[in-house]
Amino acid sequence: MIPEPARLSAWDLVAVGLAGLRARRGRAVLSALGVAIGIASMVAVMGISTVSGAGLQEQLARVGTNVLTVAPGHSINGKEASLPLESVARVSHIPGVVGATAIAYVKGATARRTKLIDPAVTNGVGVAAVRLDLLATLKGTVRSGTFLNPATARYPAVVLGTYAADRFGIDRPGRQIYIAGRWMTVIGILDPLPLAPDLDNAALVGWPYAEKELGFDGHPTIVYERSTDDRVTTIAKALAATANPEHPDQVQVSRPSDALTAELAARAAFNGLFLGLGAVALLVGGIGIANVMVISVLERRQEIGLRRSLGATRGQIRLQFVVEAVALSLCGGVTGTIVGLAASLLFALAQGWPLALPAQVITLGVTAAVLVGIVSGLYPARRAAALTPTEALATG
Amino acid sequence: MSVIELEHASKTYPGGVRALWDATLTIGPGELVAVCGPSGSGKSTMLHLMGTLDRPSEGRVRLLGHDTAALSDRRLSAVRANWIGFVFQQFFLTAHLTAAENVATRLLYLGVPARRRIMAAHEALERVGLGDRLTHRPHELSGGERQRVAIARALVARPVVLFADEPTGNLDTASGAGIVDILWKLHEEGTTVVVITHNTDLAEALPRRVDVLDGRLQ
Ligand SMILES: Nc1ncnc2c1ncn2[C@@H]1O[C@H](COP(=O)(O)OP(=O)(O)O)[C@@H](O)[C@H]1O
Ligand SMILES: [Mg+2]
Numbered sequence: 001m002i003p004e005p006a007r008l009s010a011w012d013l014v015a016v017g018l019a020g021l022r023a024r025r026g027r028a029v030l031s032a033l034g035v036a037i038g039i040a041s042m043v044a045v046m047g048i049s050t051v052s053g054a055g056l057q058e059q060l061a062r063v064g065t066n067v068l069t070v071a072p073g074h075s076i077n078g079k080e081a082s083l084p085l086e087s088v089a090r091v092s093h094i095p096g097v098v099g100a101t102a103i104a105y106v107k108g109a110t111a112r113r114t115k116l117i118d119p120a121v122t123n124g125v126g127v128a129a130v131r132l133d134l135l136a137t138l139k140g141t142v143r144s145g146t147f148l149n150p151a152t153a154r155y156p157a158v159v160l161g162t163y164a165a166d167r168f169g170i171d172r173p174g175r176q177i178y179i180a181g182r183w184m185t186v187i188g189i190l191d192p193l194p195l196a197p198d199l200d201n202a203a204l205v206g207w208p209y210a211e212k213e214l215g216f217d218g219h220p221t222i223v224y225e226r227s228t229d230d231r232v233t234t235i236a237k238a239l240a241a242t243a244n245p246e247h248p249d250q251v252q253v254s255r256p257s258d259a260l261t262a263e264l265a266a267r268a269a270f271n272g273l274f275l276g277l278g279a280v281a282l283l284v285g286g287i288g289i290a291n292v293m294v295i296s297v298l299e300r301r302q303e304i305g306l307r308r309s310l311g312a313t314r315g316q317i318r319l320q321f322v323v324e325a326v327a328l329s330l331c332g333g334v335t336g337t338i339v340g341l342a343a344s345l346l347f348a349l350a351q352g353w354p355l356a357l358p359a360q361v362i363t364l365g366v367t368a369a370v371l372v373g374i375v376s377g378l379y380p381a382r383r384a385a386a387l388t389p390t391e392a393l394a395t396g
Numbered sequence: 397m398s399v400i401e402l403e404h405a406s407k408t409y410p411g412g413v414r415a416l417w418d419a420t421l422t423i424g425p426g427e428l429v430a431v432c433g434p435s436g437s438g439k440s441t442m443l444h445l446m447g448t449l450d451r452p453s454e455g456r457v458r459l460l461g462h463d464t465a466a467l468s469d470r471r472l473s474a475v476r477a478n479w480i481g482f483v484f485q486q487f488f489l490t491a492h493l494t495a496a497e498n499v500a501t502r503l504l505y506l507g508v509p510a511r512r513r514i515m516a517a518h519e520a521l522e523r524v525g526l527g528d529r530l531t532h533r534p535h536e537l538s539g540g541e542r543q544r545v546a547i548a549r550a551l552v553a554r555p556v557v558l559f560a561d562e563p564t565g566n567l568d569t570a571s572g573a574g575i576v577d578i579l580w581k582l583h584e585e586g587t588t589v590v591v592i593t594h595n596t597d598l599a600e601a602l603p604r605r606v607d608v609l610d611g612r613l614q
Contacts, residue, residue, distance in 0.1 A: 002462055003478040005470055006507025016504070023492040306488040309449060310549075311477020311505035313470050389449040393484070 005313050017323030021331075024296070028328055031285075031292040035332030035372055036339070038282030039365045043340025045274040046361040048347050049267060055353030056264050063139045063194050065257040066232050070223040070243040073252045082219035083251070087243040088131070091223055094242055096231030101137040102220035103199065104129045106210050109180040111158070111203035113168050125164045127179055128202045128221075129210035137224050138195045145173030145188030153206025156184040156213070161200040165189040179203060180214050195256040196224070285332060286372040293325050293380035304384050305392025318385035325377025326370055333369020337362055397461055398422045399557050399588045400446050405455035407441050415441040417611045418455070423557075423590065428583035431592045432599035433608035439592045440561055442608065446590065447480050447559045448472045460556065477505045481550030485562035487542045489534040495521060496530040499549045506553055520552035521545070524578055540571025547578055557588040564598065576601070 008016075021028045070091065072082050083102075092100035110124030134140065135147055146152075147159055158177065160170065165186075168177060176183045184205070193199050210216035223243055227235050236255070240248040297304070304317055312320075341362070348355050400423040407416040415438045423429055431439050444450040445457050448464050457464045459475060467475065481502075489498050499517035500510075508516070518530055524544040534542055543563055550558050560579065564572030576598065583589050583603075591602065599605045607614035 002467065002471055003474040005474040006477065006505060008504065008507070009509070012504060012510065015510075019492070023490075302486075302488060303490065306490075307501075307505070308473065309447070309476060309482045310502050311473050313473040313505075315470070316473075316505065390444050393449070393488075 005311070005316075008316060008319075013319060013323050014327070016320050017327045020296070020300075020320070020324045021327055027292055028331070031288050032328050032332035032335070034285030034288040035282065035329050035369060036285070036336040038278055038280075038285045038372075039333045039336030039369055040339040040343070041281055041336075042275055042278030042368070043337050043361055043365045044343040045271055045278055045340075046364070047341055047344025047358050049271045050358035050361060051344055051348035051353050051356050052267065052351070053264060054356040055348070055351065056260060056267075058354055059194050060257060060260050060264075063257065063260075064226070064229075065255070065261070066229045067138065067195050067224055067226045067256060068232065068236055068239060069196075069254050069256055070225070070239055071221065071252045071254070072244075073250050082217075082221070083223060084244055084246075085218055085220075087220055087223055090242050090245075091225050091239065094225070094227070094235055094238060096227040096235055097225050098227060099133060099137040100223060100225040101131045101133045102223045103131075103134065103196075103204075104207075104210070104216060104219065104221045105202075106180070106205070106214050106216050109214055111164070111177050111179045111184075113177060115178045125160075125167065126202045127210075127214070128199065128204050129207045129214075129216055130159075130199075130204045131207050134204075134224075135190075137226050138193055140193045140196075141191045143189045143191045144171065145186070147188055147190075148204070148206050152187060154208050154212070155206070156182060156209065157187045157206065158184045159188040159190060159204040160186055161190055161202045161204070162192045163200045164203055167201075177203065179205070182213075194260060196222075197259075282368060282372060286329070286376040289325055289328055289373065290376035290379060292328075293321060293377055294383065296324075297321065297380045297384045300384075301387060301392045304387055305389050305394075308387075308389035308392060314385040318381040321381035321384045322374060322377040325380065326373030329369045329373030329376065330366070333366055333372075336369070337365035340365065397425070398458070399425050399427075399460060400590075401456070401458040401461075402442075402446065403456040403458070405442075405445055405452040405457055407438075407445060407450070408453045415611050416445070416452075419613050420455075421606060421613060423588065425556075425588055426583070426586050427604060428579065428589045428602050429591070429604045429606060430599035430602040431590060431606050431608060432594065432596060434594055437608045438611040439594075439608050441611075443559050443561050443590070443592050446557075447482060448475055473505070477553070479556040481553065481555035481558040483543070483546050483550050483558065483560040483563045485565040487534070487546045487566075489542055489545060491534055494531045494533055495526060495537065495545045495548075498534070498545055499552050502549045502552050516552050517548070520548040523551070524548045538571065539567050540574055543567060543571070543575050544578065547575070551582060551587070555587070557590065558582060559590050559592070561592045562594070563591065564593070564595070572598075 088100050088102045106127045106129055109127040111127055112124045132148060170186055173187050175186045211218055236253055239253045240251040244251045345355055402419045402421040405419045408414050433439050445452050496514055496517040499520050500513035503513040503516060521527060521530055524547050526544055563575050579589050593599055
C-alpha cells in the first residue's frame, strides 16, 4: 500500500525549530532583540499603568469618593464671598452626612522659616485654621508628631502639610516657624491629603487660636462633608442651599475625588500613546525576524532539500520554519516581558505603590510575541515549502 | 514484482534542456545496479525521477508497481520516507548535529519517537563500522566517514531501495572502496541498490550496469 505521511509530535517540531536557532545563535539573539524591545516597552507601559492605577485606586478606596466640598464662589459685586458662620453645623445636620469639618485661610498670614525673610519676597506657605475633626473627615494621617487637640488648638502650635514641611526642611516636630509676626512650634507633620491637596502646602493652626490671636473672623473658606455613598448625589443638590441659604448661587460644590478619578482616565489616554509606540517597535521587530528567516531559507536550501528527500512534506517544512520564527519571537517576547515587568515593579517600589503583578499584561506580552512570530514566519516558511526537492538540492 | 520501472520516461527542464529521453528500465528486488555515464549525461535526472524527487515530463515511473504520477506531493513524501534511501555526493550532513543525530533525523519523518530514533541510529552506524563515532560532528570526521554516516542515515529506515548519486565522487580511492564494500554488503543482505557513477571501473565491478549517454539509455 502507498504509505501516508507521519505526523510529527509537537515535541519533535519544537526540537527541530530550536535546533535551527541553536545553529545560528548570534543572529537569533540579534533578531529576537527587536521583538524584546517592542514587548518590553509595551509591557512596561502597561505594567506601570497597572501598578500606578492600583496605587491610585488604593488611594481612592482609602479616602473614598463620598466627600463633597463647599466653597464660596464670587458674589455679584466681584467681592470674594465667604461662607456663613453656622454653615458647618447646618451641613452636618443633612440626613446621610456622617461628618463635616471646615478650614479657613487666615487672610494676610504666611508661615516662614525665619523672621529674616521679607514676607513680600517669599511666596510663603499659607496659614489655615482647621477644626479638630479635619483628619477624621478627610481620612488623613500624621506622618510625624501629633495633630492638634483641644488644648494645643488654643496655643501657638502648628501642624504642617507634607509639602510645606519639605519646603521648610522640617522632618520632625519641635522646630519653630514664624507665622504672622510670632514664633509657633511645629507639633506634627501630615501625610498627603488626596482629598485636600491644597492643605499639603499649608501650615495648620487651631481654630480658636486663629480667632483669638490672628484676627480671623470665623467664616469658613471650605466646608468638607462626608456622607454615606448612596446619599452623595442627593446631598450634592442640597448642599449649596444648606450651607448658604441666603445666597446659594454664591457657593461652589465639588467632589474632590473627581480629580483622582480624572487622573486615572488621563493615564489611560496617555498609555494609548506609548502602547502605540511599543506596537511600532514590535512591528519593526517582526519585520526583523521575517528578514532573518528569509535569509535563513536562502542559506538552508540544501537542508530543505535533504529533509524533503528524507520524506518531509511541504507542510512539515513550512511548519518547521514557522515554529522557528515563533521560537525566535518568543525568546524575545519572554525576555521583553521580564524586562518590562521588572521596570514596572521597580517603578512601583520607587513610588511606594503596591506591587500589583499584572497577569493580563504577561499574557498579552507572550501572546503578542507568538502572533508576531507566526505572522513574520509565514512568508519565509511558504518560500521554504515552495522549493521542490531537486531545486533545493541543486544549490551550493 | 519490480522495484522500479521506467516506462518511456523523459525529462525536459524549463528552458528546453532534454536531460532524459525515452528511458525504459526495470530494476528487480535485491539488484545492485550501476548507472554509468559521463558528466551531464542525465544520470542524476534519472535518479531524481526514480527516487520521486522529481516527476517525468513524459512517460511513467512505477515504484513497487505504483504509478507515481497518480500520487500527490504529500504522498510522494511519504513514499520517500518509507521506501527510499538517498546517498549524495556532497553527503548533506547537518553541521551542528552529531553523527547519531544526523542518522536519527531520517526517522523523524516516519514518526518514530525520539528514543527509538537514537537507538536505531546507533545500530545503523555500527552496521557501517562507525560504532565509535556516534557523538562526533561532521567536521570531526573524514570524508569517507561522513559518507558512511550518510549511508547509515539512508539505511536506518530499512528502505526498499537505496539510491547513491556519485557516492565516491568526493572521496580518495581507499575511502571510495570502503563505501563500495558497504554497498555490496547491503546488496548481499537483500537491499535494492542503485549506484550512479561516471567511474567505469566501479560500474564494471557491479553485477549490472546501465549506460547513459546524452540522456539516452544505451
Ligand atoms: N534543474 C535543471 N534545470 C535545467 N537544466 C538542468 C537541471 N538539472 C540538470 N540540468 C541539465 O540536464 C543535463 C543532465 O544533468 P544531470 O542529470 O545532472 O547529469 P549528470 O548527473 O549525469 O551529470 C545537463 O545538461 C544539465 O545541465
Ligand atoms: Mg549528477
